[in-house]
Amino acid sequence: MAAEQHSDSPPVIAVSDLTVEIRSDRGSYPVVADMALAVRPGETLCIVGESGCGKSMTALSLLRLLPEAARVTRGEILIDGEDLLAMNEHRVEDLRGERIAMIFQEPLTALNPVLTIGEQIAESVRQHRKVGHRAAMQRTLETLQLVQMPDAARRARQFPHELSGGMRQRAMIALALACDPRILVADEPTTALDVTIQAQILGLIEDLQQRLGTALILITHDLGVVAEVADRVVVMYAGRRVEEASVYELFDHPIHPYTLGLMGAIPRSVPGRSAAERLTDIAGTVPPPWDLPVGCAFAPRCPGASARCFAERPPFEEKRPGHFAACWEHVHD
Amino acid sequence: MLAYAIRRLLLLVPMAAGMVIVTFALLLMVPGDPAHVLLGPEATPDMIANLRASLGLDNPWYVRLWDYFAHLLQGDMGRSIFQNAPVSQIIAGRLGATIELAVVALLLATLIGMTLGVIAAMRQGSLIDTATMLLAQLGVSMPVYWMGLLLMLGFSVQLNWLPAIGRGAPLLDAFGAALTGRPQVLADSLMHILLPALALAAYSAAVISRLVRTSMLEVLREDFIRTAYAKGLRRPRVVIRHALRNALLPVLSVIGMQFGILLGGAVLVEQIFAWPGLGQLTIGAISQRDLPLVQGITLTFALTFAIINLIVDLLYAVVDPRVRLG
Numbered sequence: 001m002a003a004e005q006h007s008d009s010p011p012v013i014a015v016s017d018l019t020v021e022i023r024s025d026r027g028s029y030p031v032v033a034d035m036a037l038a039v040r041p042g043e044t045l046c047i048v049g050e051s052g053c054g055k056s057m058t059a060l061s062l063l064r065l066l067p068e069a070a071r072v073t074r075g076e077i078l079i080d081g082e083d084l085l086a087m088n089e090h091r092v093e094d095l096r097g098e099r100i101a102m103i104f105q106e107p108l109t110a111l112n113p114v115l116t117i118g119e120q121i122a123e124s125v126r127q128h129r130k131v132g133h134r135a136a137m138q139r140t141l142e143t144l145q146l147v148q149m150p151d152a153a154r155r156a157r158q159f160p161h162e163l164s165g166g167m168r169q170r171a172m173i174a175l176a177l178a179c180d181p182r183i184l185v186a187d188e189p190t191t192a193l194d195v196t197i198q199a200q201i202l203g204l205i206e207d208l209q210q211r212l213g214t215a216l217i218l219i220t221h222d223l224g225v226v227a228e229v230a231d232r233v234v235v236m237y238a239g240r241r242v243e244e245a246s247v248y249e250l251f252d253h254p255i256h257p258y259t260l261g262l263m264g265a266i267p268r269s270v271p272g273r274s275a276a277e278r279l280t281d282i283a284g285t286v287p288p289p290w291d292l293p294v295g296c297a298f299a300p301r302c303p304g305a306s307a308r309c310f311a312e313r314p315p316f317e318e319k320r321p322g323h324f325a326a327c328w329e330h331v332h333d
Numbered sequence: 334m335l336a337y338a339i340r341r342l343l344l345l346v347p348m349a350a351g352m353v354i355v356t357f358a359l360l361l362m363v364p365g366d367p368a369h370v371l372l373g374p375e376a377t378p379d380m381i382a383n384l385r386a387s388l389g390l391d392n393p394w395y396v397r398l399w400d401y402f403a404h405l406l407q408g409d410m411g412r413s414i415f416q417n418a419p420v421s422q423i424i425a426g427r428l429g430a431t432i433e434l435a436v437v438a439l440l441l442a443t444l445i446g447m448t449l450g451v452i453a454a455m456r457q458g459s460l461i462d463t464a465t466m467l468l469a470q471l472g473v474s475m476p477v478y479w480m481g482l483l484l485m486l487g488f489s490v491q492l493n494w495l496p497a498i499g500r501g502a503p504l505l506d507a508f509g510a511a512l513t514g515r516p517q518v519l520a521d522s523l524m525h526i527l528l529p530a531l532a533l534a535a536y537s538a539a540v541i542s543r544l545v546r547t548s549m550l551e552v553l554r555e556d557f558i559r560t561a562y563a564k565g566l567r568r569p570r571v572v573i574r575h576a577l578r579n580a581l582l583p584v585l586s587v588i589g590m591q592f593g594i595l596l597g598g599a600v601l602v603e604q605i606f607a608w609p610g611l612g613q614l615t616i617g618a619i620s621q622r623d624l625p626l627v628q629g630i631t632l633t634f635a636l637t638f639a640i641i642n643l644i645v646d647l648l649y650a651v652v653d654p655r656v657r658l659g
């Protein structure tokens with residue numbers, strides 16, 4: 001876990017009031033609402049939540065890479081103080097990969113099948129550093145070595161399908177780190193991998209982030225992962241933050257019944273069961289974003305729900321110092 | 334890859350044999366007798382019988398088929414009944430013109446089809462998209478001779494921009510001439526080939542444009558396109574280097590088929606534009622029941638088609654690293 005040295009530098013990325021809406025034949029509905037986060041250099045923020053909670057939509061909006069159906073309708077995303085949502089397209093393109101980079105969940109589909117690993121990494125280098133072919137290849141090799149790609153020079157000449165899943169994700173990480181980004185967004189970077197490889201890749205990301213002082217936003221299903229790498233944690237449910245705290249605080253004093261549910265669902269490493277399956281141990285399912293309950297979105301699944309919970313949405317407020325949650329039933333300590 | 338190519342080339346032998354047998358059977362079934370055609374309406378039955386005997390036409394079919402294969406093995410496709418020359422020589426004199434026409438048409442079709450397909454995909458649902466796809470619908474439904482006549486009427490008869498019939502110098506020679514300071518030769522060749530090649534290309538261009546559009550739309554939704562944007566690449570680069578390259582894979586696989594269709598269409602187009610190629614020869618040979626010549630032409634078409642398809646398959650393996658030939 002990162003030391004506390006980053007607590008005084010200003011955040012490299014600060015999101016406030018973010019709302020993302022989807023337009024579909026069902027009409028227009030938010031999939032992310034009132035989202036906020038701030039991450040400092042060298043700090044790791046984890047976003048946790050079940051499938052469909054809006055984690056990926058949040059992540060993609062940080063690079064302005066939302067799918068066509070989705071749009072940011074409100075909010076502010078400041079990258080080094082610059083408003084991402086107000087930038088012209090060229091400026092955004094200049095930041096992507098250079099200032100803020102992303103690692104995707106499924107490295108096989110996220111890499112271009114007809115270009116070699118080396119070509120794909122070098123392309124990013126040449127886009128942002130005005131260097132020639134040789135220098136770009138040099139940097140590519142350095143990055144591949146940085147992510148401990150075995151036999152880097154040979155791998156650079158291979159195509160994604162010729163690499164194992166773990167190596168592909170290393171290549172993906174190398175691609176993201178090729179231009180020394182200040183912010184790294186990793187959207188479930190280990191979900192598609194074998195359990196043993198998962199730990200390696202996670203360790204690698206954490207190690208690199210510490211050494212390079214990158215601000216890391218890590219999205220995961222798995223509270224086990226959170227406990228290992230996070231400095232701060234945002235728990236999301238149905239597009240909203242339901243709890244946020246430092247990792248120690250969260251595990252010592254979890255407040256929100258949903259967080260408790262996730263923790264109760266932790267029975268770790270049950271053989272043959274994925275993190276996603278384990279999370280379904282909370283009874284019921286996430287409501288679809290086009291049909292959210294009126295009050296607290298978690299009420300239909302919440303063991304402690306009262307009449308008020310079904311009528312009014314609880315505010316997201318500070319319950320303990322530095323510890324926020326949205327729940328009616330928890331009184332301030 | 335070399336082993337694969339050799340194996341495919343060897344496979345051409347049984348394919349060619351099958352082709353010969355099928356053509357042979359078809360020609361047996363169609364009514365008409367070259368001796369009749371050759372001697373004209375005044376011929377007596379005696380004269381006809383004599384001629385048939387000297388042409389070997391009165392032998393039973395299996396003897397004639399056997400004879401044909403025996404000669405073929407020695408590289409002899411027989412003699413044309415009407416032109417009194419070896420079939421191979423007649424075909425050799427014509428093949429270049431047809432290949433030239435078909436290749437130029439294929440290039441045109443690919444160029445037009447890809448451009449329209451990409452534009453339509455980039456502007457999905459727009460007026461341009463609709464117009465392009467209507468055009469493609471038209472191109473697919475319009476028979477090639479109809480297209481040929483329309484183009485001829487428009488650009489030669491009405492506008493008088495381009496010659497209606499005939500061929501200039503062979504394109505390769507014309508390029509040579511242009512390099513040695515006589516560009517007008519090349520211009521003349523290009524002006525002659527433009528209309529027939531366009532008429533021939535229309536159908537394939539339409540097919541390719543639809544395919545490129547569909548395949549572009551599919552590829553643009555892929556994860557690696559998002560990765561390309563996440564690297565900070567500009568849109569044109571993402572579209573061309575990342576999307577188009579992948580979208581071309583399915584297109585490449587139909588181009589071989591299209592070449593076969595082009596060869597078929599060439600028969601009609603050459604007739605309309607008096608293009609001195611194999612197609613024109615085919616129609617003459619069939620109507621005269623010049624059996625050896627028809628056989629020879631069919632065989633040539635089949636081999637050309639097969640070889641083009643082999644080239645396309647090899648190319649596919651070069652473009653798509655995931656393909657293992659074997």
Ligand SMILES: Nc1ncnc2c1ncn2[C@@H]1O[C@H](COP(=O)(O)OP(=O)(O)OP(=O)(O)O)[C@@H](O)[C@H]1O
Nearest residue numbers: 022031050051052053054055056057058067069289
């Ligand atoms: N392209 C899209 N068009 C329409 N709806 C979408 C699209 N992508 C996602 N959604 C919807 O947006 C909501 C939030 O999705 P998101 O991908 O952010 O969830 P997530 O938290 O990342 O889940 P997971 O853990 O499964 O990745 C979901 O209800 C999903 O159905």
Ligand code: SF4
Nearest residue numbers: 296299302309327328
């Ligand atoms: S507000 Fe009510 S329903 Fe929502 S989590 Fe708290 S107790 Fe449960």
Ligand SMILES: [Mg+2]
Nearest residue numbers: 055056057187
């Ligand atoms: Mg997701």
